[in-house]
Amino acid sequence: MKFLLTSAGIKNDSIRNALVDLLGKPIAESSALCIPTAGYGHPMGSPGGAWRFITGQSSTPMCELGWKSLGVLELTALPSIGEERWVPWVREADVLLVNGxxxxxLCHWMRQSGLADLLPELxxxxxxGLSAGSMxxxxxxxxxxxxxxxxxGSDSTLGFVDFAIFPHLDHPSLPENSLADAEKWAAEVGVPAYAIDDQTAIVVRDGAVEVVSEGHWKRFTP
Structure with a gap:
């Protein structure tokens, strides 16, 4: 699997170009599934937030980029319908767009649904990823x-990449996301880590990591 790990979606041309490069073809020729699940677990999540993500009416561009086809993959539904139905949907998609x-x-339902086990085969x-979808x-x-x-009871997640992510660095609506806060967080996580703002994304392909940014970011080493 190839990763484009963003703080706030496809916010600028540099991130969009990185996406097209990973796809290996234009967005208009690519099929996408969007995954809104993480929004339901957040205390500020709502049905309206999921709707805005899916319909491309949020401030975090993902679903509105002009995909050849777009479907919704709700992870909480998957255990009740059987892998023989949903696994082909995922295998046929070029890209998974994962909400914050x-x-x-999100980690819990990726494991419960079986999606986490499928990803290494793709x-x-x-x-x-968008925020939590990257983290x-x-x-x-x-x-x-x-x-x-x-x-x-753990803060452990999937570990498909070997670094942690602090999103929304210096966001004006999130005073707790300052660089000083990110430094304290990085000292606690104990693994390599990146603090990225909403104009930044991290590309991971074949184990190689590249930061794509029109904003600012910082890498921390334990």
């Missing part, structure tokens, strides 16, 4: 970002 919200809730599929790929998120409580 609560990373631990080397050409692109995972585009879930890290080994852990750090206690600062724990909202929904995992049954394990």
């Amino acid at each position: 919200g609560d990373a631990l809730y 080397p050409e599929t692109v995972w585009v 879930v790929m890290a080994p852990r998120i750090g206690e600062d970002f724990v909202g929904w409580k995992s049954p394990t």
Whole structure:
């Protein structure tokens, strides 16, 4: 699997170009599934937020980019319909667009649904994460970002990449997301980490990591 891990979606031309490069073809020729699940686990999540994400009416561009086709993959539904139905949907998609919200809730349902187990079998599929949709790929998120409580009591996530992500760096509506806060968070997570603002994304392909940015970011080493 190839990863485009964003703080706030496809916010600028640099991130869009990185997406097209990962797809290997134009967006207009690519099929997408969007995953709204994480939004339901966040205390500020709502049905309206999920609707805005799916219909491309949020401030975090993902679904409105002009895809050849777009469908909704709700992870909480998958255990009740059987893998023989939903696995082909995922295998046929070029890209998975994963909404923000609560990373631990998303992690839980990725495991419960079986999607987490399927991802290693999809080397050409692109995972585009938005905030929690990016953080879930890290080994852990750090206690600062724990909202929904995992049954394990841990802040561990999927570990598909070997670094943690602090999104929305210096966002004007999030005073707790300053660089000083990110430095304290990074010291606690104990793994390599990136603090990224909403104009920044991280590309991971074949184990290589590249930061794409028209904003600002910082890398931390434990």
